[in-house]
Amino acid sequence: MRLHRLDITAFGPFGAAQSVDFDALSTAGLFLLHGPTGAGKTSVLDAVCYALYGSVPGARQGGQGTHLRSDHAEPGTRTEVRLELTVAGRRLEITRQPPWERPKKGNRQGTTVDKAQTWLREYDAVRGAWKDLSRSHNEIGEEITQLLGMSREQFCQVVLLPQGDFARFLRADAEARGKLLGRLFDTQRFADVEKRLAERRRATEARVREGDSALLTDAHRMQQVAGDAMELPDLAAGDPGLAGAVLAAAAVARSTARERLTVAHCGLTAAESAHTRAQAELAESRELARLQHRFTEAQTRAARLAERAEEYEETRARMERGRKAETVAPALELREDAENAHRRAALEEENARRALPEDQADSGAPGLAAAARRAAEELGSLTSARRAEHRLTELLAERSGLDREERADEDTAREADTWLDGWEPARAALQARIDSAQEAASRAEALAARRDPARRRLDTARRRDRLTSEVTAAARQALDAGQRAQKLRGEWLDLKEQRLSGIAAELAAHLTDGAPCAVCGATEHPAPARKDAGHVDRDAEQRAFDAHQEAEREHGTLERRTTELQAALDAVTAEVGDTPADRIAAEVSELEREFEQARRDASALHAAHEELRRAEGEREERLQARQQSAVRAAARLTRRDTLDREQATLEAELTRARGTAESVAARAGQLERLAAVLTEAADAARTAEETAVRLKDADARLADAAYRAGFDTPGAAAEALLDPATHRALQHRLDERQSEESAVRAVLAEPETVAASRQAPADLAGAGERAAGAERRLREAASARDEAARRTTELDRLSARAEDGARRLAPLREEYDRVARLAALAAGTSADNERRMRLESYVLAARLEQVAAAATARLRLMSAGRYTLVHSDDRSGRGRSGLGLHVVDAWTGRERDTATLSGGETFFASLALALGLADVVTDEAGGVRLDTLFIDEGFGSLDDQTLDEVLDVLDSLRERDRSVGIVSHVGDLRRRIHAQLEVVKDRTGSSLRPRGV
CATH class of the missing domain: 3.40.50.300 (P-loop containing nucleotide triphosphate hydrolases)
Incomplete structure (x- = not known):
């Protein structure tokens, strides 16, 4: 790995942009990075480490990245580190920008946080240009770590050589x-092997102890079940003879339980026989008592029947008279119907005669019918006059209709004139409404385009606020977890110290006479150490260590969660800034209100168009109506003349036809009412005569039917007649009497009942007591048998489980011995591990x-x-x-x-x-070849000769084009090393000045 160029902006003490040309410095092989204390020499090395790994060495690293920003930088200048290097034959350029708090854009007050950014580029020698590889923090970090083959800690040890750390290493x-x-050689896998072996040892030990505990549990359970039939020796988990002793005691208990079960079976058989005899005796006593009670009850019922014999005879005689009266019932009904019909006909005749004229009041049915025919003939002669009267009515109605039409046409013409006078202003107002609605529709479209981005911005702001709360809570949880981890670590170290102080007592607990000591090898143990009251064993120490490890893992998880939440918060804040969500919500609400108002205004466009169309249609209709009313007015004048002539002719005809009546219709009505009254009176008179004849005939038939049924008068037959309800009640009473007599005779005729009545009264109480005693003894015997059977079954089950447990324990003990020896060897506690x-x-x-x-x-x-x-x-x-x-x-x-x-x-x-x-x-x-190394401080403690020797050694590192940078403020090195990079500090921030290159 060779460094070519480093560009720093607003990083550490460097407020302005600074550049380091490592190619020029490396030409001499050995170069000096010097400057006064606090100028920023180490910050140059921090920038190299930050560019490669995204964090700085040692205690200077932090979680947010904002501590890297220079306090001397301008507010609008972003912190940036760019490193150009060659590694594994590839020339790369890494640019990192940590998150920073910048002023808000525009005229807004306050600041906002921009998220961190990273770029990785590679130089293409064929095309002579740089090409982008990635902008992902994770991808770039994995790429650099894979190319260098070192973690950040390893890089800081082998490239940025911190001499103070190795001085402590020498004395540590x-x-x-x-x-x-x-950390440097990644031997965690060997520690994991030790941990895995220790865990397997604890696991197998726990399984062995669990098996022993289960076996002891089964033994104690068998002892509880067997009671005094099982004696269990004083045993504990881990005793070699535990399984044999338990199985032997179980065999004795099972044998004793089976013998007791046999005895219980015999006792139950005897109790069942006695119980059967007692139950039979009780059943016989109950049957005798039932029969005796049945006979006594039948005698009582027979006495009650004898007492009510006279009442029975009366009921039977009444039923007989009712059956005879039923033969007269049809004649009674016929006579009643005839009487009712005659009464109604007479009443109707009387009512009909009241409406007759005085000269017809005493006429018979034939005279009334003849008068009705004469009135009908006169009514028929008025048909032509009635038509003329009807036509005259229509004519007058038509004249009224013409008058109404004239008034309606006049109103229509007047209303049309008034409406047409206001047409132009109304049309202008409707057109203005259409123009306003169209403008509102355009405004609604513009507001709709602004609404969705505003909503998204509001959602992002709310997510930013939620993330801010989550980051604060996560940081607090991480801090609490860190404090808890430190506390648990202290407790673990205290327990470990206590255990090591009392380790002698723990080793002495496993000493047995004649067996060699694992520490000194002696076979005699005259004074083994004893555990005091506060002794800490291996399990307690392991639990404390496990709790400490779990707290450390929880702390790491919470710190990672805090970092992830902060990254998400930075991304959201970079998108939305720090504008309060309430303010954005108010803006969105105002935008929504304006949009809804514009949409409501625009919704009136269609209605305005429709209203204008209707108004134009109405204008055409009113013009046409005004024209049509003028045409109808001319037609009405001709029609009025024709109607006047026809009216004169009809009035002369009607005067002749109605006579003294007010009108022909009134005369016709008089004749119609007279004909109807005469006809009704004639019909009523004929009906009354017919019903009188039928009533007389019904009286003769009723008298004949009563005589044949044996009654003196029809009235006596009517009194003897029974209604259905009374008939059913009397018949039910007779049936009950007959049923009761039959039942009593049947009981008094039963041989077994008569025989039981002659015996002594049954002794139910004595038989019941004897049966209850036999049943109680049966339950006790059954309980004893069930208890013996349950004890035998449970002992068999527990014995089988104990045998299975003993068989499973054997391989577990072998596995535990093997794993324990291997774990002790790896942990250095085994006697086979000499060192x-x-x-x-x-x-x-x-x-x-x-x-x-x-x-x-x-x-x-x-x-x-x-x-x-x-x-x-x-x-x-x-x-x-x-x-x-x-x-x-x-x-x-x-x-x-x-x-x-x-x-x-x-x-x-x-x-x-x-x-x-x-x-x-x-x-x-x-x-990976390291062509650039840095050595940090410590040269001030050397004399001149030693310094020369050290520099000769460092100068020898230049072989094969390797360069070494010395970080020191020792003045003598400035005279000895010509290639220098000076760090100058000032009130406005530090700066870099190359010298001798």
Whole structure:
């Protein structure tokens, strides 16, 4: 990887645009980046890292990106970093713009946040032009990481060599070195192997304990079921003889239960026999009591029948008279109908005679009929006169119609003249309405085009407000989760420290006499350590560690969610700005109101067109009506003359026909009423005569029918006649009497009932008590049998389950022993692991040996052959082999810890270590060539001779066209290194000045 050019705008301390030509600086191979403290030397390296990975190294990285913006930049200048480099034979250009808060456009007050943007381009040497590859943050990040083969942490260690970190690395303990090496060499997979083995060990151990617990549970359950028939020895989970003892005790309990079941079966059989006998005796007593009660009840019913014998005879005699009277009923009905008909006919005749003239009041039916015929003949002679009268009425009506038509035509002409006088103003008003509606339709179309974008902008603003609330809530949750994770980590470390302090007691818990100790190998244990009240075991520590890990994962998830929500918020804010949603909603509401008003106004267009069309049609109709009324007026004059002549002729004819009556119709009405009255009176007289004859005949028939039925008079027959309801009631009473007599005779004739009445009264109470006692003893025997059967069945089931559990436990124990040995070996706690090294530590130790070998090649040159770095497998203070790092002093021949080096020695030792680590990590990452390196500070602690030796080593890195940049403010380096990039700080921001290139 070679850097060519870096462009910085509004980044860190650089307020204005700055450029770095690395090609020119790299020509000398070694160049110096210097400037006063706080000028921004490290910010140049931050810009390189940000361009590649989208974040800056170490503690300077943040979540939002807005901290990268220069405080000296103009408000309208956007922060931007552009890096041009060659990697894997490809020349690329990366441009990154973090999110920034810019002033709102136009005349609006306030600021808004623009979202982050990234571009990746590649130079096409064939066409001699740049081509765009991607604008996606994720795609560009994956592309750069794949090309470099390093994560951001690895890049910061092997390209931006931070000497302070490696000085601490030299003095750190094995755990701190392991964390750094683990990040650089990605040994997490080995730690995952350890974790996986430990999890499998815990899982298999839990399954074994679960099997033992299940077996013990079954044993205790069998003991509860068996009661005193099973004695269970004092056993615990993990005892070797647990399965055998449980199965043996279960066999004894099953045998005892089966014997008790046999005894219970015998007792139940005896109780069932006694119960059967008692039930039979009770049934016999109940049957005797029933028969005796039945006989007594029949005697009582027979006595009641004898008491009501006279009432029965009276009812039967009444029923007999009613049956005879039924033969007279038709004659009675006929006579009643004839009497009613004669009464109605006489009344109608009387009413009809009241309307007759006085000279006809006493006439008979023939005389009345003859008078009616004479009135009808006179009425027929008035037919011609009636037609003339009707024609005269029509003529007068026609004359009235002509008058109405004349008045109507005059009104129509007058109304038409009035309407036509106002036609032109009305037409102009309608045309104005049409023009206004057309203008409103055009305005509605324009407002509709603005409405949808305004609605979308309102939805986006509301989504921005929701995202703002969600970002705040997510950030708060992430902060709370981080605090909880830190708290749980502290609790885990405290528990771990407590466990390590009491580890002796935990190891002593597994000591047995005669077995060798896993620590010292002794077979005698005179004074093993004892657990105190606050002892922490492995399970408690593991639970605390799991809780800490879960909290860390939750914290990471919440931080990622916060970042995602913030990115979404930035995108939405860039689209809609920071205008309040209420204001946008008010604008949308006003726009909607204007649109609705315009649409309502435009909706009147069709109605206005229709109204104008109707008005024009009405104008034509009124002109035509005025013309037609004039024509009808001329026709009416001729028609009036004709009607006047015909009226005179008709009036003379009618005067002759009506006589003394007011009119012919009145005379005809008189004759019609007289004919009707005479006809009605004649009909009524004939009907009255006929009904009188029928009544006389009905009286004769009724007297004859009563005599034949045995009644003295027709009245006596009518009194004996029964209505249907009375007849049914009396018949029902007779039927009940007969049924009761039959039932009583049948009971008193039953042999078994008569025999039972002669016996002593039945003893139901004694038989019931004996049956209840037998039933109670039967229930007790059945309960005892059921309990014995249930106990036997349950013991069989639990024994079978215990046998299955014992068979399944055997392979589980074998698996647990195998996994536990392997997990202990990987964790460094096994006696077979001589150096007590964890698997990950073992891998890191091999990597540390490679780093120490690569660093020694340069350390010898820097120290004039005095110092050599070596890796040490010596055990740490906790009894395990660590990642030790020692220095061999050739002047004394002794090996000592790197923490004993002086300040200057620590610097060039850490520099050599950093360079060696860079070589090893580069090979580990896939062999990507690093043509540009940066070394940050630490040269001020060197004397002149050592400084020369260090610079010679750095100068040797220029082989094969490699360039090295030194970041330092040491003045002596300015005289020794000619190619320089000076960082100058000022009130308006820092700037970059190349020198010697």
